[in-house]
Amino acid sequence: MQQSEIQPLEGLTVLDFTTLLPGPLATLMLAEAGARVIKLERPGGEDMRSFPPFVKGKPVLFEQLNRGKExxxxxxxxxxxxGRVLELLQTAxxxxxxxxxxxxxxxxxxYDTLSARFPGLIYCSITGFGQEGPRASSAGHDLNYMALSGLLAQSCGSAKHPVLPPAQIADIGGGSFPALTNILLAILKRTKTGKGCHIDISMTxxxxxxxxxxxAFHAAGKPVPDWGQGLLCGGSPRYRLYPAGDGRLIAVAALEEKFWQGLCDLLEIEPGLRNDRADPEASAAAIARALAAKPSSDWKDLLSAADCCACVVATMEEARQDPAIxxxxxxxxxxDVGGEAIEALPLPLASHFRKQP
Structure with a gap:
């Protein structure tokens, strides 16, 4: 593969305070496009360093997501x-x-503090629920965000009538967003070279x-977990869907130990079953029994108060009526469609970059 003579983000410096997947993947793309990315971690390193698989003691996921970063x-x-951060910000x-x-x-x-001192700084915050709103400070993971957005409810089927994923992931995630990203990179590169380019986007x-x-498992030479057996695919008691007493589903995403223990405390899980690595299915069965003891209407407020990354799966209509949304x-x-005003598609663009309603 021929290396570009000049990369579009060459000369830019990024300070990356993010962990796990969302931010690191975004800053990985910035790094791949030529930016200098300095990843700032807590002492001992971020959580992704402890996620399997490992190759020669190195965490493959972490290495893949943070390739090329300092x-x-x-x-x-x-x-x-x-003070060291402020020094780095002088050139960021x-x-x-x-x-x-x-x-x-x-x-x-x-942002308010730093922008006063560094007015040219681009400051990006990635959170589950945004900087403002009733749920802004709540804990969550990918499964919770899908559950609370109404998206997950559309993918619940039965053995007799399996359903397809409700989101056009390949069309949007594999086509629209990569096209937007690469077009913007091409514009930046053109300011340096004066030349346009052909962008080849394959959704596959x-x-x-x-x-x-x-x-990551494939790259590590390890067997890829079977369908439904992976950490984030239902294979862990900490990250799966459980039915409440009324049949509504509860999305549990208590990956970190503090959230897992918080969930176990709420559900009064006995100490011997809290070590879910010893007997995952026994731990899952205990969680299932506890959640089945109450209807989802009871669990909604209890889970929210526990702040343990667990929530009731909302329908799309419920999600739209949610005060936090x-x-x-x-x-x-x-x-305007034929003279009638209809709702436009919500887009993940900062409001100050988007045309006014």
């Missing part, structure tokens, strides 16, 4: 470490963070990014 461990609660163009809203502010590294090629966990003002844009 890793630096800093305790952001330490004043000297924050972009900051990407993935904490819950308010964390960076408490560290003295929030793009799908391999979505199979990140399976790809309404507070995000997703559906205010309209378009």
């Amino acid at each position: 890793c630096l461990e800093l305790d952001l609660k330490d004043e000297a470490a924050r 163009d972009i900051l990407v963070e993935q904490f819950r809203p308010g964390v960076m502010d408490r560290l003295g590294l929030g 090629d793009s799908m391999f990014t979505f199979g990140i966990f399976a790809h 309404a507070a995000r003002d997703l559906f205010s844009h309209q378009l």
